[in-house]
Amino acid sequence: MGETASVSSSTTPQPAAREEPVNYGPPEEGIFKHISKFIPYFRDARNVLVFKLDVMLLAWMFLAGIMKEMDQSATTQAYVSGMRESLNLYGNELVEFNTFFSIGYALGLVPGQLIQTRFRPSIFLPLCEMSWGLLVLFTYKAPNAQTIFGLRFFLGLFSSAFWPSVVALIFNWYTPAELAVRVACFTVCDVAGAMFLGALQAALFRDMNGVHGYAGWQWLFLIAGAVTVGQGLIAFVTVPDSPSNTRALYLTENEKRLARERMGDSGVTTSKRIPAKLLRAKIRKLLVHPVTYFFLFSFAFSAWAHRANSYFVLYLESIKDAAGNRVYDTYHVNILPLGGYALQIVTNVGLNWLSDWKHWRWQISVFSAAAHGICLAVLCGWPSDHKVILAFYFLTYATNAGSPSLMAWMAEILRKEPEARSIIVAMTVTTVYVGHATIPLGAFRVADAPRYPIGFPLTTSFTVATILVQLGMLWWHRRHPEIADYGYEKPSNAHGSDEENPKLGDNETVVSGPDSKAAQVTGSREV
16 A cells, blocks of 8 residues: 655645534434434435535536537527428528537637636526526527527527536535546436437427427427526526535535535645636646646547547448348437447446546546547448447447546646636637537548548547547656645645655555545545
8 A cells, every 4th residue: 555645735725713523423404314314324424415416416417418418409400300491591501500609619618717716606607507598598589590690609608618617516526536427427418418309309399399389499499498597597506616615505514514624635625716816827837737738638539539429320321231222210310329328328427436436547538548449440440241330339439438537537636726627627628629610521521421431540540649648647647746735836845756756556646735634545445
């Protein structure tokens, strides 16, 4: 077992004096006071706190993420369900709808995180969610494409704050041993949203078309927008800000103190309002820091590599039997990818639960990328048997599990830099979005479907690139383990390489400093 260095930090503020000690035993107030009498699990206040966070915060994140995915994709679903004919959209309008959304989204990502260094997320996020919900709702009355262009731009602008902000909330409230599986539970909401949207639009087109004079595609905007506004109202209650300044009504005073203590014991600095001068200094440092670019490029290469299965439906449409007839009709073309989505959800949550349990961050991320690369290499060769192609297409969904572990790894490395964590995630999502908007134009042209002689080799190279960059981050972190204890403010007497810390094992993370009393991540588990 590796040794844990214990050093003092001049950059980490001492915990404020508490009027009352934290109660770790059974809850003394609220409904859990009674539940704990029958369920032993809830006799530990820490278990009650995590349960409340999962039910209130994580569940809201998941449902709001589903609605965000639906809101973003509703225009495409509406376009193929009657909006094209209703508004005479026979040009390139659908592509332009997505372009205007992407412009707004890219412009809002980083500013949205900077705004939350001055304003509470519990106010900012609900207002953003309600705003984009209203924009979606009002799309049902859009008379022409030009109106939708404006609505889509502002939809992208207001919704851009959501994804990186939610990840930042997870970083602020969950300890390193809890991170990856929670991030995975949130990130699969995109997949769940895609699954649900198709089913909802089919039902609306069948059952609501013409009701009260509105077409089925108009009902999609009305319902999706109204539900999103409702989700925004709920967010005023569910978003707890940071442990350092939370006003969450569903947490008792003891649980708020416990939240601050357990994050401090894990060596994690949580978000709080800082002077503008200090924020500018932190931004300058993150812009030149190696971890920023190790994470940004490893995440971006991984995300771009996983675009390969976005064209699965085109392959299904292209499969023909010996007589030249399509093997799969339109119904099955739409249904078969749902199996891939379900597989992605199961493997994502399962592997990242393992990541938390064993503290396998880079191992899970690199393994997933390597497995994905093998699948893509097979598709590059394009086997003659369509069943083999089908099987490896499905496996590309199963190997999309590395990103949550990668984010958890970055959060552990920058555990002392909450502002940097959220801004780096926003920068990374911006980069990914730019790639998603440009790479398919040359790599996945419709004329090249379904073999994609450029797309599959390119995405295979992306998997190699993300593995190399992640191994580079592993090498750098082993030489600079002190960043987990001090953040960007490294004291002159801190050790700076793994040669000076010879007993630091492969899976060990140093957790020390004045706010790290008990938690030591040693070997593959937290003790």
